[in-house]
Amino acid sequence: MTTEGTSLGETDVLIIGGGPTGLAAAVDALRHGLTVRIVERRAERAEYSKALVVHARTMEVFERLGCAEAVQGLGAKFRALHVHTMPGRARTRVDLIARRWGDTRYPHWLSVPQYEVERALERRLAAAGGALAWSTELVALAQRDDRVVATLRGPDGVERPHTAKWVLGCDGGRSTTRDLIHVAMKRTELGVTFALADVTTGSDLAGDEGHVVLADEGLLLIVPMPAPGVWRLIAQVDAATPALDAQGWAALVTRRSGFDLQVRSMGWSSRFALSSGVSETLRRGRVFLLGDAAHVHSPVGGQGLNTGVQDAHNLIWKLALVDRPELAAAQREPLLDSYATERHAAAEAMVRGTERMTRLLTGRRRVVFGALRRVAPLALRIERLKDMLGRGVGMLDLRTDGRPRLANPELERGVRLHDRITSLYPTRLRWNGEDLLVRPDLVVANPGELPHLAEVRVDHPGSAS
Numbered sequence: 142m143t144t145e146g147t148s149l150g151e152t153d154v155l156i157i158g159g160g161p162t163g164l165a166a167a168v169d170a171l172r173h174g175l176t177v178r179i180v181e182r183r184a185e186r187a188e189y190s191k192a193l194v195v196h197a198r199t200m201e202v203f204e205r206l207g208c209a210e211a212v213q214g215l216g217a218k219f220r221a222l223h224v225h226t227m228p229g230r231a232r233t234r235v236d237l238i239a240r241r242w243g244d245t246r247y248p249h250w251l252s253v254p255q256y257e258v259e260r261a262l263e264r265r266l267a268a269a270g271g272a273l274a275w276s277t278e279l280v281a282l283a284q285r286d287d288r289v290v291a292t293l294r295g296p297d298g299v300e301r302p303h304t305a306k307w308v309l310g311c312d313g314g315r316s317t318t319r320d321l322i323h324v325a326m327k328r329t330e331l332g333v334t335f336a337l338a339d340v341t342t343g344s345d346l347a348g349d350e351g352h353v354v355l356a357d358e359g360l361l362l363i364v365p366m367p368a369p370g371v372w373r374l375i376a377q378v379d380a381a382t383p384a385l386d387a388q389g390w391a392a393l394v395t396r397r398s399g400f401d402l403q404v405r406s407m408g409w410s411s412r413f414a415l416s417s418g419v420s421e422t423l424r425r426g427r428v429f430l431l432g433d434a435a436h437v438h439s440p441v442g443g444q445g446l447n448t449g450v451q452d453a454h455n456l457i458w459k460l461a462l463v464d465r466p467e468l469a470a471a472q473r474e475p476l477l478d479s480y481a482t483e484r485h486a487a488a489e490a491m492v493r494g495t496e497r498m499t500r501l502l503t504g505r506r507r508v509v510f511g512a513l514r515r516v517a518p519l520a521l522r523i524e525r526l527k528d529m530l531g532r533g534v535g536m537l538d539l540r541t542d543g544r545p546r547l548a549n550p551e552l553e554r555g556v557r558l559h560d561r562i563t564s565l566y567p568t569r570l571r572w573n574g575e576d577l578l579v580r581p582d583l584v585v586a587n588p589g590e591l592p593h594l595a596e597v598r599v600d601h602p603g604s605a606s
């Protein structure tokens with residue numbers, strides 16, 4: 142049945158998709174006092190582990206959203222990464238905890254399955270008075286000057302209109318929102334197929350250390366999951382190889398790494414040909430694209446979920462600020478456009494970076510692969526390079542349109558500078574004699590760029606780094 146029913150009502154924000162990006166956007170929007178409707182096509186949460194690593198900058202966002210502790214409690218810290226350059230003969234161990242992490246409360250990579258992150262966000266959503274509407278999908282969109290009318294098909298199959306000031310397409314790599322606003326995403330096929338599986342093992346491998354194996358047969362990643370004895374295996378495979386069962390995976394791991402993982406059972410498994418791309422724009426009028434709807438890429442580096450959550454955090458405060466009288470009319474459009482420019486640039490950099498890293502690790506050209514095996518152990522002795530696996534991969538030094546994240550030194554035991562900044566409004570911060578404008582996403586803005594709605598003074602003898 143697809144007759145048009147009565148209106149579903151009106152909200153400030155309509156969010157399409159209940160993955161990590163949509164849920165983070167919904168929680169953030171409620172925190173800012175916006176009214177929200179969030180819809181999800183699926184009937185229930187998928188128990189697929191998918192993205193497995195939450196990085197430091199995302200944990201800082203989760204802290205703002207009020208779910209950092211919950212996510213931390215569901216995950217396990219990665220202690221180290223072993224890079225096997227000559228499998229069975231030579232490997233280099235990089236201690237991830239010992240990196241020079243600097244000013245973050247989350248100096249680690251956190252292994253936590255995506256569905257656990259989604260559940261933690263959903264609990265936050267419920268606590269803030271929101272709810273995810275399951276079995277409800279976007280089927281049409283019409284933009285007007287001052288609103289968007291979306292057609293949503295509910296669990297009963299009836300299509301009903303919903304009116305919102307803003308629509309956020311968080312509906313994944315095959316985004317309906319993106320199609321409906323006629324935005325193209327040009328994808329580059331990387332010519333690499335990955336198979337993956339979550340396996341339960343009787344192995345005595347250190348349960349908090351991961352492995353990158355540069356085998357002749359192809360790349361193998363062995364990633365610890367929080368449950369004891371459970372590992373995510375990711376292997377570069379020939380597109381024509383049949384799907385592997387638990388025994389097949391055990392044999393592949395032994396062939397490539399020399400480990401006997403003693404695989405006992407296999408949970409979720411999948412296989413996909415890698416492609417990457419960024420949507421040509423992330424904004425059309427009142428409709429925005431976030432997360433996988435905006436960018437798709439190789440899972441090497443574990444940046445997907447993290448980038449989506451950070452897209453949401455970049456956008457929501459702008460939607461909350463844009464209609465406030467303190468913001469001059471001439472500043473409104475540039476503020477909304479800044480989401481598209483800032484996050485398009487971040488997505489391009491992330492997509493190109495993961496593309497380069499994937500090609501390097503999976504390249505089958507003998508000369509290049511041989512050079513990688515020789516150079517990697519030497520490179521991994523350089524402290525500054527190893528530190529890239531800390532702050533770099535953790536996105537702490539990632540600049541937003543050239544502007545840095547506000548430093549977060551500890552002011553007193555358990556209290557950091559970020560704790561002193563309201564996360565709802567641009568804030569004028571007087572910090573040890575410096576006058577800074579800090580955005581709600583804790584990016585340092587140019588003075589005068591935005592009106593400040595809060596003011597904080599912090600005098601502290603420590604340095605800001």
Ligand SMILES: Cc1cc2nc3c(=O)[nH]c(=O)nc-3n(C[C@H](O)[C@H](O)[C@H](O)COP(=O)(O)OP(=O)(O)OC[C@H]3O[C@@H](n4cnc5c(N)ncnc54)[C@H](O)[C@@H]3O)c2cc1C
Nearest residue numbers: 158160161162182192278279312313317432433443444445
């Ligand atoms: C097999 C696999 C393995 C992965 N492994 C990793 C990894 O190891 N590390 C990593 O960082 N990333 C990984 N990823 C990527 C990561 O899962 C994504 O980057 C992340 O899920 C993006 O979140 P999202 O919320 O933007 O999109 P999604 O998680 O895709 O969520 C989008 C949601 O929108 C819903 N939806 C779609 N269309 C509609 C509609 N018309 N109406 C309503 N709802 C709709 C979908 O049902 C879906 O639930 C993996 C992905 C896959 C598929």
